[in-house]
Amino acid sequence: MSQERPIYVTRPYLPPLESFVPMLEEIWENQILTNCGPFHQKFETALREHLGVEHIALFANGTIALVVALQALRITGEVITTPFSFVATAHSLLWNGIKPVFVDIDPETLNLDPERIEVAITPHTTAILPVHCYGTPCDVANIGRIADLYNLRVIYDAAHAFGVRHQGQSLLRHGDLSVLSFHATKIFHTFEGGAIVCPDEKTKQRIDHLKNFGFADEVTVVAPGINGKLNEVSSAFGLLSLEHLHLAQARRQAIDARYRRELAEIPGIRLISIRAGAEHNHPHFPILIGPEYPLSRDALNLEMRAHGIITRRYFYPLISNMPMYRNLPSASPANLPVANEIALKVLCLPIYPELSDADQTRIIGLVRDAGRAGRAEKNGTAQN
Numbered sequence: 001m002s003q004e005r006p007i008y009v010t011r012p013y014l015p016p017l018e019s020f021v022p023m024l025e026e027i028w029e030n031q032i033l034t035n036c037g038p039f040h041q042k043f044e045t046a047l048r049e050h051l052g053v054e055h056i057a058l059f060a061n062g063t064i065a066l067v068v069a070l071q072a073l074r075i076t077g078e079v080i081t082t083p084f085s086f087v088a089t090a091h092s093l094l095w096n097g098i099k100p101v102f103v104d105i106d107p108e109t110l111n112l113d114p115e116r117i118e119v120a121i122t123p124h125t126t127a128i129l130p131v132h133c134y135g136t137p138c139d140v141a142n143i144g145r146i147a148d149l150y151n152l153r154v155i156y157d158a159a160h161a162f163g164v165r166h167q168g169q170s171l172l173r174h175g176d177l178s179v180l181s182f183h184a185t186k187i188f189h190t191f192e193g194g195a196i197v198c199p200d201e202k203t204k205q206r207i208d209h210l211k212n213f214g215f216a217d218e219v220t221v222v223a224p225g226i227n228g229k230l231n232e233v234s235s236a237f238g239l240l241s242l243e244h245l246h247l248a249q250a251r252r253q254a255i256d257a258r259y260r261r262e263l264a265e266i267p268g269i270r271l272i273s274i275r276a277g278a279e280h281n282h283p284h285f286p287i288l289i290g291p292e293y294p295l296s297r298d299a300l301n302l303e304m305r306a307h308g309i310i311t312r313r314y315f316y317p318l319i320s321n322m323p324m325y326r327n328l329p330s331a332s333p334a335n336l337p338v339a340n341e342i343a344l345k346v347l348c349l350p351i352y353p354e355l356s357d358a359d360q361t362r363i364i365g366l367v368r369d370a371g372r373a374g375r376a377e378k379n380g381t382a383q384n
């Protein structure tokens with residue numbers, strides 16, 4: 001391992017500490033720490049405006065928001081979803097007693113392939129749970145068309161899609177619900193946090209009840225709710241971070257653009273293209289290691305780590321290969337050839353606002369040099 005400090009795949013954006021102190025003083029003063037207090041309400045309003053959505057309900061994290069989103073729409077039976085995601089996507093189904101049905105992904109977008117959804121629909125199917133993986137918009141038009149045709153609900157796991165715009169409007173306006181994560185590793189975070197975006201007041205009301213034990217008022221419990229509320233410190237932090245987000249995003253965009261420019265020419269490295277008509281948010285920088293690159297994905301991962309660059313294999317292992325899912329008929333690798341292949345090729349490079357130009361130079365150099373060294377070694381072996 002290199003003696004230099006490690007470079008992680010991400011680092012949380014933190015606004016100047018002194019700008020947060022007055023908010024903490026206000027919380028200390030009024031002693032309202034949670035239960036949808038003033039900062040929670042202000043943050044909800046500010047986010048709704050920032051994102052350009054009708055309604056939003058804040059949550060303690062993205063996973064509990066997914067679990068509640070499924071409860072809010074009373075989803076049961078079978079739900080079609082992607083195996084290429086963070087494990088929380090499928091876990092939210094199991095927590096609701098719902099059977100996940102895995103459908104393969106599109107090799108270009110790495111999102112649920114709409115062409116494969118219809119054959120997976122059975123009389124028990126009630127919904128589709130796609131993921132806008134790495135912030136790339138799903139094929140929302142075709143998913144919407146299939147959902148209408150078969151009378152299915154659509155809940156987007158939009159944990160990576162904060163701020164993504166698609167054809168001139170928020171991507172979060174698609175589907176019945178969209179679920180966000182504000183985890184520390186996300187482009188916009190509240191330490192831990194999450195939200196559900198919904199189009200109508202009635203659904204927002206039900207979600208608000210569900211996230212607060214089902215309380216409609218002090219003595220009336222209208223549903224078997226859970227405790228999913230975002231606390232006041234996190235809400236205040238979110239409110240403050242929103243003001244700084246444009247600067248952080250400009251830096252991410254520059255890092256993304258430089259990776260694209262300088263990695264594009266390396267044989268065997270494939271990049272995920274930004275979709276036409278989409279305003280991207282650069283949450284991750286995945287590269288796919290193909291057979292023309294002389295090192296395997298795992299060998300490159302180890303090489304990077306040996307130099308203190310902590311790259312990550314998001315999303316390996318594939319959810320469908322995990323012990324609690326692999327016996328499902330839809331989890332068979334034969335049913336999911338693209339997802340299985342991508343999970344073995346993908347490597348996420350560091351991207352975060354404070355990544356320096358010098359560190360990015362080092363990362364790009366390592367990917368390039370590991371490729372060159374591997375090629376020279378291969379050629380040498382071939383000549384001997």
Ligand code: T4K
Binds near residue numbers: 085088185
């Ligand atoms: N759906 C999708 C599609 C998701 O990607 C996620 C979360 C969810 C649902 C669920 O949302 P939440 O319930 O989490 O709100 C991380 C995150 O824990 C997880 O939130 C995220 N997806 C997933 C993609 O990544 P790990 O296990 O990779 O995190 P960890 O702790 O290894 O962190 C990665 C790197 O980030 C570290 O090497 C250093 C840096 N880091 C991390 C933390 C937590 C920091 O610098 N500071 C920190 O506080 O899962």
